Amino acid sequence: MLPETDYPISITLEAASGLIHPCPNLVERHVSDLKAVFYDQSAAQRLISAGDPLVYEIRYYPFVTSKSDMAIAVTRILPGTVGDEFFMSKGHQHARDDQAEIYYCLAGEGYLLLDTLEGDFRAEPWKPGVVTHIPPMWAHRAVNTGHEALVYAGFYHLSAGHVYDRVEQQGFAQVAVRRGGLPVLMDRQQALQG
Numbered sequence: 001m002l003p004e005t006d007y008p009i010s011i012t013l014e015a016a017s018g019l020i021h022p023c024p025n026l027v028e029r030h031v032s033d034l035k036a037v038f039y040d041q042s043a044a045q046r047l048i049s050a051g052d053p054l055v056y057e058i059r060y061y062p063f064v065t066s067k068s069d070m071a072i073a074v075t076r077i078l079p080g081t082v083g084d085e086f087f088m089s090k091g092h093q094h095a096r097d098d099q100a101e102i103y104y105c106l107a108g109e110g111y112l113l114l115d116t117l118e119g120d121f122r123a124e125p126w127k128p129g130v131v132t133h134i135p136p137m138w139a140h141r142a143v144n145t146g147h148e149a150l151v152y153a154g155f156y157h158l159s160a161g162h163v164y165d166r167v168e169q170q171g172f173a174q175v176a177v178r179r180g181g182l183p184v185l186m187d188r189q190q191a192l193q194g
Protein backbone atom coordinates (compact mmCIF):
# COMPACT_ATOMS: atom_id res chain seq x y z
CA MET A 1 0.00 0.00 0.00
CA LEU A 2 1.44 3.37 -1.08
CA PRO A 3 1.28 6.43 1.18
CA GLU A 4 -1.75 8.62 0.42
CA THR A 5 0.48 11.28 -1.23
CA ASP A 6 1.91 8.88 -3.82
CA TYR A 7 -1.25 8.30 -5.87
CA PRO A 8 -1.90 10.30 -9.10
CA ILE A 9 -3.79 13.57 -8.78
CA SER A 10 -5.58 15.60 -11.44
CA ILE A 11 -6.72 19.18 -11.17
CA THR A 12 -8.31 21.48 -13.75
CA LEU A 13 -7.03 24.77 -15.12
CA GLU A 14 -9.10 27.40 -16.99
CA ALA A 15 -6.73 29.07 -19.43
CA ALA A 16 -8.67 32.32 -19.88
CA SER A 17 -9.13 33.08 -16.18
CA GLY A 18 -6.12 31.34 -14.65
CA LEU A 19 -8.40 29.61 -12.15
CA ILE A 20 -7.47 26.14 -10.92
CA HIS A 21 -9.75 23.68 -9.17
CA PRO A 22 -9.13 22.89 -6.42
CA CYS A 23 -7.07 25.92 -5.41
CA PRO A 24 -5.37 25.45 -2.05
CA ASN A 25 -3.09 28.52 -2.36
CA LEU A 26 -3.73 32.06 -3.60
CA VAL A 27 -1.15 34.86 -3.38
CA GLU A 28 -1.93 38.45 -4.38
CA ARG A 29 0.70 41.04 -5.19
CA HIS A 30 -0.15 44.72 -5.14
CA VAL A 31 2.02 47.63 -6.31
CA SER A 32 3.39 48.02 -2.75
CA ASP A 33 4.62 44.40 -2.80
CA LEU A 34 6.86 45.07 -5.79
CA LYS A 35 7.40 48.82 -5.60
CA ALA A 36 11.20 48.46 -5.66
CA VAL A 37 11.27 46.79 -9.08
CA PHE A 38 9.60 49.60 -11.06
CA TYR A 39 12.07 52.10 -12.48
CA ASP A 40 9.74 55.08 -11.81
CA GLN A 41 9.59 55.10 -8.02
CA SER A 42 7.50 58.28 -7.83
CA ALA A 43 4.82 56.77 -10.11
CA ALA A 44 4.78 53.63 -7.93
CA GLN A 45 4.35 55.73 -4.78
CA ARG A 46 1.50 57.72 -6.35
CA LEU A 47 -0.35 54.49 -7.22
CA ILE A 48 0.14 53.12 -3.71
CA SER A 49 -1.27 56.34 -2.20
CA ALA A 50 -4.21 56.17 -4.63
CA GLY A 51 -5.30 52.72 -3.39
CA ASP A 52 -2.45 50.32 -4.08
CA PRO A 53 -4.01 48.33 -6.96
CA LEU A 54 -3.65 44.61 -7.50
CA VAL A 55 -0.97 43.78 -10.11
CA TYR A 56 -1.18 39.99 -10.21
CA GLU A 57 -2.36 36.87 -8.48
CA ILE A 58 -0.78 33.43 -8.26
CA ARG A 59 -2.71 30.21 -7.74
CA TYR A 60 -0.60 27.17 -7.07
CA TYR A 61 -0.96 23.51 -6.38
CA PRO A 62 1.88 21.50 -4.81
CA PHE A 63 2.13 17.89 -6.02
CA VAL A 64 4.21 16.62 -3.13
CA THR A 65 4.86 12.89 -2.84
CA SER A 66 7.18 10.97 -0.54
CA LYS A 67 9.97 11.34 -3.15
CA SER A 68 9.17 14.40 -5.29
CA ASP A 69 8.01 18.01 -5.04
CA MET A 70 6.68 19.30 -8.35
CA ALA A 71 4.20 22.17 -8.45
CA ILE A 72 2.08 24.15 -10.90
CA ALA A 73 1.65 27.88 -10.38
CA VAL A 74 -0.75 29.87 -12.54
CA THR A 75 -0.13 33.61 -12.60
CA ARG A 76 -2.60 36.21 -13.87
CA ILE A 77 -1.13 39.66 -14.44
CA LEU A 78 -3.69 42.43 -14.91
CA PRO A 79 -3.35 45.04 -17.67
CA GLY A 80 -1.90 48.33 -16.47
CA THR A 81 1.20 50.44 -16.00
CA VAL A 82 3.25 52.09 -13.26
CA GLY A 83 4.13 55.36 -14.97
CA ASP A 84 4.85 54.07 -18.46
CA GLU A 85 6.21 50.67 -17.35
CA PHE A 86 3.85 47.75 -17.89
CA PHE A 87 2.57 45.66 -14.99
CA MET A 88 4.87 42.71 -14.45
CA SER A 89 5.83 40.02 -11.98
CA LYS A 90 8.42 40.82 -9.33
CA GLY A 91 10.99 38.47 -10.86
CA HIS A 92 13.32 36.05 -9.14
CA GLN A 93 16.11 33.53 -9.51
CA HIS A 94 15.87 30.04 -8.12
CA ALA A 95 18.00 29.44 -5.05
CA ARG A 96 19.35 26.14 -6.39
CA ASP A 97 21.64 26.30 -9.43
CA ASP A 98 20.28 23.05 -10.90
CA GLN A 99 16.64 24.10 -11.07
CA ALA A 100 15.06 24.99 -14.41
CA GLU A 101 11.40 25.84 -14.94
CA ILE A 102 8.91 25.65 -17.81
CA TYR A 103 6.44 28.50 -18.44
CA TYR A 104 3.41 28.08 -20.70
CA CYS A 105 1.57 31.22 -21.88
CA LEU A 106 -2.19 30.60 -21.77
CA ALA A 107 -3.85 33.98 -22.44
CA GLY A 108 -2.96 37.58 -23.22
CA GLU A 109 0.25 39.01 -24.63
CA GLY A 110 3.56 40.32 -23.44
CA TYR A 111 7.12 39.24 -22.83
CA LEU A 112 9.01 36.86 -20.66
CA LEU A 113 12.16 38.76 -19.65
CA LEU A 114 15.17 36.65 -18.68
CA ASP A 115 18.40 37.99 -17.18
CA THR A 116 21.44 36.21 -15.75
CA LEU A 117 22.23 39.42 -13.81
CA GLU A 118 25.74 38.84 -15.13
CA GLY A 119 25.47 40.35 -18.61
CA ASP A 120 23.08 38.11 -20.56
CA PHE A 121 19.52 39.21 -21.27
CA ARG A 122 16.67 37.82 -23.39
CA ALA A 123 13.12 38.96 -24.09
CA GLU A 124 10.82 36.19 -25.35
CA PRO A 125 7.67 37.54 -27.04
CA TRP A 126 4.64 35.85 -25.55
CA LYS A 127 1.20 34.94 -26.86
CA PRO A 128 -1.05 32.00 -26.02
CA GLY A 129 0.60 28.68 -26.84
CA VAL A 130 4.22 29.75 -26.34
CA VAL A 131 6.24 27.49 -24.04
CA THR A 132 9.53 28.82 -22.68
CA HIS A 133 12.22 26.83 -20.91
CA ILE A 134 13.98 28.87 -18.22
CA PRO A 135 17.45 27.45 -17.61
CA PRO A 136 18.86 27.43 -14.06
CA MET A 137 20.09 30.77 -12.66
CA TRP A 138 18.28 32.95 -15.20
CA ALA A 139 16.14 35.47 -13.33
CA HIS A 140 12.63 35.47 -14.87
CA ARG A 141 9.84 38.05 -15.05
CA ALA A 142 6.66 38.19 -17.12
CA VAL A 143 5.31 41.50 -18.45
CA ASN A 144 1.74 42.17 -19.60
CA THR A 145 1.84 44.58 -22.58
CA GLY A 146 -1.76 43.90 -23.65
CA HIS A 147 -5.24 45.15 -22.81
CA GLU A 148 -6.40 41.86 -21.23
CA ALA A 149 -4.95 39.74 -18.42
CA LEU A 150 -1.75 37.82 -19.16
CA VAL A 151 -2.10 34.25 -17.86
CA TYR A 152 0.68 31.66 -17.70
CA ALA A 153 1.45 28.43 -15.92
CA GLY A 154 4.83 27.57 -14.41
CA PHE A 155 5.99 24.02 -13.72
CA TYR A 156 8.80 23.69 -11.19
CA HIS A 157 10.13 21.95 -8.11
CA LEU A 158 9.18 23.52 -4.79
CA SER A 159 12.71 22.89 -3.51
CA ALA A 160 14.07 25.20 -6.27
CA GLY A 161 13.56 28.13 -3.87
CA HIS A 162 12.96 31.78 -4.80
CA VAL A 163 15.54 34.57 -4.48
CA TYR A 164 14.20 38.10 -5.00
CA ASP A 165 16.97 40.30 -3.53
CA ARG A 166 19.33 40.46 -6.50
CA VAL A 167 16.55 41.36 -8.92
CA GLU A 168 15.27 44.03 -6.53
CA GLN A 169 18.72 45.56 -6.09
CA GLN A 170 19.99 45.34 -9.66
CA GLY A 171 16.92 45.28 -11.91
CA PHE A 172 16.78 43.65 -15.34
CA ALA A 173 18.84 45.07 -18.22
CA GLN A 174 15.70 46.20 -20.06
CA VAL A 175 12.25 47.47 -19.12
CA ALA A 176 9.00 47.18 -21.09
CA VAL A 177 7.39 50.60 -21.43
CA ARG A 178 4.60 52.21 -23.43
CA ARG A 179 5.93 54.86 -25.81
CA GLY A 180 3.74 56.56 -28.41
CA GLY A 181 0.97 54.16 -27.43
CA LEU A 182 3.05 51.07 -28.22
CA PRO A 183 5.04 48.62 -26.09
CA VAL A 184 8.82 48.94 -26.47
CA LEU A 185 11.80 47.47 -24.68
CA MET A 186 14.47 49.92 -23.60
CA ASP A 187 17.63 49.84 -21.50
CA ARG A 188 16.80 50.36 -17.85
CA GLN A 189 19.63 52.84 -17.44
CA GLN A 190 18.23 54.91 -20.31
CA ALA A 191 14.75 54.81 -18.75
CA LEU A 192 16.17 55.91 -15.38
CA GLN A 193 17.85 58.90 -17.03
CA GLY A 194 14.48 59.94 -18.51
Ligand code: F6R
Pocket residue numbers: 029058073074075089090091092101140154156162
Ligand atom coordinates in the same frame (compact mmCIF):
# COMPACT_ATOMS: atom_id res chain seq x y z
C1 F6R B 1 7.91 29.76 -9.68
C2 F6R B 1 7.64 30.82 -10.66
C3 F6R B 1 6.27 31.43 -10.77
C4 F6R B 1 6.31 32.81 -10.10
C5 F6R B 1 5.07 33.66 -10.35
C6 F6R B 1 5.11 35.03 -9.71
O1 F6R B 1 9.25 29.41 -9.67
O2 F6R B 1 8.52 31.26 -11.36
O3 F6R B 1 5.27 30.66 -10.21
O4 F6R B 1 6.55 32.67 -8.73
O5 F6R B 1 4.88 33.82 -11.73
O6 F6R B 1 6.32 35.68 -9.91
P1 F6R B 1 7.20 36.16 -8.68
O7 F6R B 1 7.51 34.93 -7.86
O8 F6R B 1 8.43 36.74 -9.30
O9 F6R B 1 6.39 37.14 -7.89
Ligand code: ZN
Pocket residue numbers: 092093094101140154156
Ligand atom coordinates in the same frame (compact mmCIF):
# COMPACT_ATOMS: atom_id res chain seq x y z
ZN1 ZN C 1 10.58 30.57 -10.98
